[in-house]
Amino acid sequence: MASHGSSVVSSSAVENSLSSLKNCQAYIDTGMDITTVVALDLVQNGCDPTDVDNLESVMLEYAALNRDLNQYISAVEETVRKVKRDPPDEVPDLKSLVDTTYAAKQRKNSDESLKKNDKFLQFKEQLRDLRKQMGVPQDSRDQAxxxxxxxxxxxxxxxxxxxxxxxxxxxxxxxxxxxxxxxxxxxxxxxxxxxxxxxxxxxxxxxxxxxxxxxxxxxxxxxxxxxxxxxxxxxxxxx
CATH class of the missing domain: 3.30.40.10 (Zinc/RING finger domain, C3HC4 (zinc finger))
Known part of the structure; x- marks a missing residue:
């Protein structure tokens, strides 16, 4: 009984830490929103297209952080549910279990999937729309x-x-x-x-x-x- 009680406490502690991880998601979202605004400002002011391309790279980095964070949160939640559903005889090494589940998720990742991030897609769409409205060529950004x-x-x-x-x-x-x-x-x-x-x-x-x-x-x-x-x-x- 004592070992099971300890297991519950450990699971509860992990669950409480999820709120902190989810707060990080909000920071990433804010960073992506700010990057989008800056990119639109650059296009609007006729700045060097290279600067906008650099911000696109920043958006992909944010998308990678968001994906990794979501996968880690998912790994934690899955591990906690499994431990609660089938309590082991001894106190489990939750970190090891979470790391194993997280690693399995990471192996399925690809760079191409980052471009499907909702905020990255919105970033591309807003830039495309603004360039279109301003008469900036989409394929070639040379002066029209x-x-x-x-x-x-x-x-x-x-x-x-x-x-x-x-x-x-x-x-x-x-x-x-x-x-x-x-x-x-x-x-x-x-x-x-x-x-x-x-x-x-x-x-x-x-x-x-x-x-x-x-x-x-x-x-x-x-x-x-x-x-x-x-x-x-x-x-x-x-x-």
């Missing part, structure tokens, strides 16, 4: 020709217009279901009004098939908002 720049500006101005208000957006949000963007206040009011009428809210973009929108489908379109800000500054400079 004057004709290409004119076309990009014309397309961007069209993209800046809310399909509801027909005015340039200030706080754009994107519909995760179809990718269309709207002014936040306008689309939220439209959805609320339709729901109060017991009706589905259709995407107001002409030709869109999404017929049942909810506010949960909306996410801030950071890249578009930055592109709008750049366009405004450029317009003020030319005046």
């Amino acid at each position: 020709s004057d004709d290409d720049e004119d076309i990009a500006v014309t397309q961007s101005i069209a993209n800046f217009t809310c399909p509801i208000t027909q005015m340039e957006m200030v706080n754009p949000v994107k519909n995760k279901e179809c990718g269309h963007t709207y002014e936040k206040e306008a689309i939220e009011k439209m959805i609320q009004r339709r729901h109060q009428q017991k009706k589905n809210a259709r995407c107001p973009k002409i030709g869109c098939d999404v017929s049942d929108m909810n506010e949960s489908h909306l996410v801030p379109d950071t890249a578009l908002r930055r592109a709008i800000e750049v366009h405004k500054k450029q317009s003020q400079t030319k005046q």
Whole structure:
């Protein structure tokens, strides 16, 4: 009985340590968010693309830390559950058991899997969207020709217009279901009004098939908002 009691205490101590590990996850998330903001600032200010590439490497390092931390937490949780389910006759070496489980998880890792990290994917998507809105070529980041720049500006101005208000957006949000963007206040009011009428809210973009929108489908379109800000500054400079 005494040995089993000690085992329970040891398991409890390990479980308590999980909260500290999970706090580290929040720090990693914050680091990735800050790195994304800095990268967007660099693109917006026309900095050397190499600097942005370096931040992409930083994001992959964060993704690796996040993956390793998640796997270690998972190894700890699995070990504790196993010990509780089948209590051994002697006090187990929990660290050794956790290390064995963790090592098994690590052997399945690949560098390619890091690029599937949610925040890394968001990082790439926001950079791609911002470059597109600013008329920066996606495949080659060399300076675009004057004709290409004119076309990009014309397309961007069209993209800046809310399909509801027909005015340039200030706080754009994107519909995760179809990718269309709207002014936040306008689309939220439209959805609320339709729901109060017991009706589905259709995407107001002409030709869109999404017929049942909810506010949960909306996410801030950071890249578009930055592109709008750049366009405004450029317009003020030319005046």
